[in-house]
Amino acid sequence: MIEVKDLHKSFGDAHILKGISTTFEKSKTNLIIGQSGSGKTVFLKCLLGLFEYEKGSISYEGKIFNELNTNEKRDLRADIGMVFQGSALFDSMTIAENVMFPLRMFTKQSFSEMEDRVDLVLKRVNLPDAHKKMPSEASGGMQKRVAIARAIVNNPKYLFCDEPNSGLDPKTAIVIDNLIQEITDEYQITTVINSHDMNSVMEIGEKIIFLKNGYKEWEGSKDTIFKTDNEAVTNFVYSSNLFKKVRRMYIEENQ
């Protein structure tokens, strides 16, 4: 579990995060949603330790990140998997080498053990024959799946995904969403997803946090988001006519 308490982050005079407190639970897909500029990416980068914050605390299983020494931070980072918005695969490596990279860096496994593990995770993300391809030869959806494989190859406790569906067609986006949810469940990972995609919210949002202007405006799940009367949330989530209709039908069905 990740626990965030009263998190504040500024860049110069711009106060981006204004006292966010929340928890991200184990084996759940936790979604952070909000408009552009609401502070989602900054929040995610604070969680990852890429940004220092001025006030508040982030603790992983009770260990406060800022109080850890260098070795403890390194150990914690080895437990983190990250799927970047643009996949961030290493251009100079094949897909198999990309997935093997965390194993080469952080484990003492033999090459054949690493190969076996790479085979296993590539099969898990439905890419059993992609080993020798270069990232530039893979489609956007394939690159996302390779990024997921790289993120989970070292059995992380925490999985962070920054807009995993951006640039994907709706069908592939659903495949990626389902894959993340299955992996979260299967490996008992605490997953945090930064998303704009309302399909993701409805599909896999076991816990949803809505950020607005640096504040946590609302917190709930894919079920409670249908019933909320928070105006900021409804204006954001149900901004399209399709989602307005879906919400109306859901409410009518459940009355």
Added chain:
Amino acid sequence: MKYLQNIGVYFLMIKDMFRKPTKWSVMRTLIFKDIDDLIINSLGIVAFISFFVGGVVAIQTSLNISNPLIPKYLVGFATRQSIILEFAPTFISIIMAGKVGSFITSSIGTMRVTEQIDALEVMGINAINYLVFPKFIALTLYPFVISIAMFLGILGGLAACVYGGYGTLEDYIDGVQNDFIPFHMAYAFIKTLVFAFLLATIPSFYGYFMKGGALEVGKASTTSFVWTSVVIILANYFLTSLLLG
């Protein structure tokens, strides 16, 4: 103020380059890859330029000697001195700032733009050590490139002199051997090692700390070339004053 800040950040990067080293089995692969990219792949252009510039130096020296009292071996002597003292270490380094420097800046800059550096940092890897240190080690072989440039420059002078009819083979070889001061080689290689360090680190600095998108990668490569050249020229001046002055 910004320049001072950049200088400070540059020296902090140098410090970080030696901190928290990457696992040796991974680093070894990176070093061999960088030797291939930065050293082996530069040999062709260095050989081509050195041979022909050596020829031009010999022809121009020969054409500018009109006084019959000046010995004929001066063509070989002047070519050797020009090539060893300045052309091979400095002129080739400026060319390498364009070739190798822009390669380093654009490759690291592209990694920054595409979040590959963020990916390394999230994994807890010292990205500066991972990216810059192998380039620094690969470029410690740079004196090998400069040795080839020296040899081919003098050979190019010989070819131009003898086959262009500007002097005899014996006169040229006599000039090349005349008044040879071994310390000049040491001076050239000391300069080369300093330039190698600058060639590895300044372009890496501009790539690593760049901000923006694809357009900024191009701008960073240009800025990196300009500043690497400026620093090489300044270092050349100070090293020459220090070692030969």
